[in-house]
Amino acid sequence: MNSANLQLDDNGSLKHFLTIDGLKREHLVSILDVAESFLNVSDRSVKKVPALRGKVVANLFFENSTRTRTTFELAAKRLSADVLNLNISVSATAKGETLLDTLRNLEAMHVDMFVIRHADSGAAHFIAQHARPGVSVINAGDGRHAHPTQAMLDVFTIRQMKGDFTPLKVAIIGDILHSRVARSQILALNTLGVSEVRVIAPKTLLPHDARESLGVHVFHDLEEGITDADVVIMLRLQKERMDGALLASEQEYFQRFGVTQARMKLASPDAIVMHPGPLNRGVEIESEVADGPQSVILEQVSNGIAIRMAVMAMAMNPRALGGESA
Amino acid sequence: MELQSFLSHEGILSVIDGMAQKTRALAEQRNLENFAIIGIRTGGVLVAEALHEKLGITEPLGTLDIAFYRDDFSQIGLNPEVKPSQISFDIDGRHILLVDDVIHTGRTIRAALNEIFDYGRPASVTLAALVDRDGRELPVQADIIGLEVTLTSNEQIKLTGEDDMELVIGSRQ
Numbered sequence: 001m002n003s004a005n006l007q008l009d010d011n012g013s014l015k016h017f018l019t020i021d022g023l024k025r026e027h028l029v030s031i032l033d034v035a036e037s038f039l040n041v042s043d044r045s046v047k048k049v050p051a052l053r054g055k056v057v058a059n060l061f062f063e064n065s066t067r068t069r070t071t072f073e074l075a076a077k078r079l080s081a082d083v084l085n086l087n088i089s090v091s092a093t094a095k096g097e098t099l100l101d102t103l104r105n106l107e108a109m110h111v112d113m114f115v116i117r118h119a120d121s122g123a124a125h126f127i128a129q130h131a132r133p134g135v136s137v138i139n140a141g142d143g144r145h146a147h148p149t150q151a152m153l154d155v156f157t158i159r160q161m162k163g164d165f166t167p168l169k170v171a172i173i174g175d176i177l178h179s180r181v182a183r184s185q186i187l188a189l190n191t192l193g194v195s196e197v198r199v200i201a202p203k204t205l206l207p208h209d210a211r212e213s214l215g216v217h218v219f220h221d222l223e224e225g226i227t228d229a230d231v232v233i234m235l236r237l238q239k240e241r242m243d244g245a246l247l248a249s250e251q252e253y254f255q256r257f258g259v260t261q262a263r264m265k266l267a268s269p270d271a272i273v274m275h276p277g278p279l280n281r282g283v284e285i286e287s288e289v290a291d292g293p294q295s296v297i298l299e300q301v302s303n304g305i306a307i308r309m310a311v312m313a314m315a316m317n318p319r320a321l322g323g324e325s326a
Numbered sequence: 327m328e329l330q331s332f333l334s335h336e337g338i339l340s341v342i343d344g345m346a347q348k349t350r351a352l353a354e355q356r357n358l359e360n361f362a363i364i365g366i367r368t369g370g371v372l373v374a375e376a377l378h379e380k381l382g383i384t385e386p387l388g389t390l391d392i393a394f395y396r397d398d399f400s401q402i403g404l405n406p407e408v409k410p411s412q413i414s415f416d417i418d419g420r421h422i423l424l425v426d427d428v429i430h431t432g433r434t435i436r437a438a439l440n441e442i443f444d445y446g447r448p449a450s451v452t453l454a455a456l457v458d459r460d461g462r463e464l465p466v467q468a469d470i471i472g473l474e475v476t477l478t479s480n481e482q483i484k485l486t487g488e489d490d491m492e493l494v495i496g497s498r499q
Contacts (some may be wrong), residue, residue, distance in 0.1 A: 013403075013406075028374075030406050033406075033408070033409075034404065034406065034408055036409075036410055037391060037393070037394075037408045037409055037410040037411070038414070039410065040410055044444055044445050045417075045444065045445060045446050046444035048444070049394035049395065049441075050394065050395055050399075050440070051394040051395075051399050054400070055400075059420075077356070079394075166491050172404070226336070235385075235390070314396070314403075314404055314406070316403070316404075317403040
């Protein structure tokens, strides 16, 4: 997947936002800076700016998601765009329409931007390859591949709480093997130059070559991996993993990998706790930690709106049309 | 673009001195009690900071970045240098002194007024500009003007520097 070229125009500006892969540090910092200027829009009496007035954004969700879809919808509305929400798992594909047909039909309705979530890795790239020039595509999660806006809101929250990335040790705990969130987070954290990215997981939930392929430090013991960490990120344990041979039970997972207050004492005293949601309380995280003073889980949600506004405003980039008439 | 110095730091400060006097007189005449100052990024903030100091106003200066309000957003896209707008006071019912470095087409002021009204409903807005140049495309006029300058349509005047301000004129060949 040659996504690096696909998501940038000739000037190196974003025209789609599909993956962190191939983006430079400057790209990521520029997204974070633009998001910063959207943060206080929610404090104003009119909670929107006119940047995307008259544009149409279609949310194409082939997979269920409440938080991601609503924050994308709110972000588009705060940019003054008109928003179409299509819950496609229950509409067209059920009738046999292909992804390409769905795209062509929506293009005929003059949609300017697609936000897409799909169970297949590469779905957003496929749409971006086939979309008309001038139409932007934002990846809201594709299969096991990438969830770049989640990763950006996570690093945004880290920057907000910690300032500088370079001294930080970040521990990510959970199902690294199947997680698009983890893949995107690791890429973003390494691109921004944190001191250490650690992954903590049972062997069955880690790629066998994680160290080389992801550029991380691998731990199979939570207490060892969490020691001195500045940022502790849990991943959601998908219930369907329990059915297979990968894990014995939720109870056993919690015993070995559940983040508890007692275990948090091993981390740096001012460590922050993050989770992309939705939480499995008592499986990957203890309630006292999720609701405790170190938790920034709700800040992540608020920051998600600002980050999504930033990537939409940046990708709706008319220079990518070759239309430099102004 | 060829750049030519037009006015140096000292000269600019003495022009702003004059603007401060005009502001005091106008505030009295129009009864603009307890007015707050907002500067438009980036040049307008420099002028607003100097005015803010000369007028001895204690309330923090507001700063406005109009990137998301520009009328050419759909032609040229987002300026990636955008910074947050910061207005720490309540706009509702306040008299506002809006400050920019150069008033030219009037489009920046249109965008700034729209953004201010998204924060609330001010009692009034008074406009101050360091430089008033010709070329208006909208019916917008400044109440307080530092200098009036006439330039050709391919010339541009802008305020640069921070601690060492300078007005420069650039011309496109």
